[in-house]
Amino acid sequence: MTSSNKPVVVGIDGSDSAINAARWAGGVADAFGAPLHIVYALPTVGAHLTQTAAAMTAAMMSYQRDSADLYLKAAADAVRSDRPGLTVTTASVDEPADAALVAASRTAQLVVLGGKSVTPAAALLLGSVSLAVATRAACPVVAFRGDPVTPGDGRVVVGVDDSPAAAAALAAAFELADSFGAPITAVRSLSLTPSPEAGVTIPFLIDWEGLQAAELVSLAAAVDAENTKHPSVEAQCFVELGSPGKALLQHASDAQLIVVGTRGRGAVVGTLLGSTSLNMLHHSPVPVLICRSPE
Incomplete structure (x- = not known):
């Protein structure tokens, strides 16, 4: 970029x-x-x-x-x-x-x-x-x-999941943070609603602490891979319970920029942009960078 x-x-x-x-x-x-x-x-x-x-x-x-x-x-x-x-x-x-x-x-x-x-x-x-x-x-x-009228040293907050669009967002966040001399906050959300693939329909039977720790390990691995390309950037990782939009907004107060990925496919704007990106456009108090998924 x-x-x-x-x-x-x-x-x-x-x-x-x-x-x-x-x-x-x-x-x-x-x-x-x-x-x-x-x-x-x-x-x-x-x-x-x-x-x-x-x-x-x-x-x-x-x-x-x-x-x-x-x-x-x-x-x-x-x-x-x-x-x-x-x-x-x-x-x-x-x-x-x-x-x-x-x-x-x-x-x-x-x-x-x-x-x-x-x-x-x-x-x-x-x-x-x-x-x-x-x-x-x-x-x-x-x-x-x-x-804001100039980029500063406030945190660059980026949403990360396992999608190619999120990988593009993470790479862009590190490039920008490196250019600004700013730190990064990488955020992953953990839904409180079990997915059908999990095979568990009763939430209190889930080991949420263990699941959160596993997600943090996965997030840290993705962040470390980008951090090696930008070693001067200080990065923190968080796994938050709840929706991606709410997870990102929890870290907006000390952010100068929020970075999200979007798959860019679908029949209507809400689908094209994705619910998280659309949520940030509606509610973010700071500039929002939207990265398309690589073709």
Whole structure:
């Protein structure tokens, strides 16, 4: 992921949060030794609009086109003020933001999405740029959350299970932590509901302490394998009882970034992105990095 030939791309929408996202993305690009490319595109709108809604949308898009240069200049000026030596380019694209950012992802090492948070309504209506880009991008995607303006030394929290997507997330987490000079918290969840494969239907007959210890050994082995590639990164491992989303959010208070994997397959957005990734987009107080499963 940390190839200096490929830019870090950040999409903005003119909001204060998007300016902060651009500044944060500038910090990531600087840590990677990569250029930053700031993209402004038209808002993504749904289909089947009424005549009145269509007219209002057309007027809004005309205003957005007229304001694009101002938004881009504000974001670029903020980044250059933070990092005068960073190469920063901008582009205004006359197409929906999700399509523009998915296209940009094909030549990027990372896409950062600045703007409004994902709401449950947006998830149901498939109307969120974050959801659309996260499920279709060719590189890892960060959904910006909170108000950090630069990566720091806070913990990088990563969710780990036995899937290829989680392995990609763990590798990306170590790369980022190494670039930031930050520690890692690797979290594995242990469901309180026994799986059918376990052959046990009465939870109190399960040796939860023994199972938790076995899961910790498995997690530590996966973390150690990545840690050998990044020996300067300090890593901690935790196995938490409960759902993956709840397990990760338990460690969000001292995190600067949460990293999750997604399989990227299915018929609807909730399936494409996966419940854990979607949960993080809804509830995380810090930026969320979503890594697709290797093809």
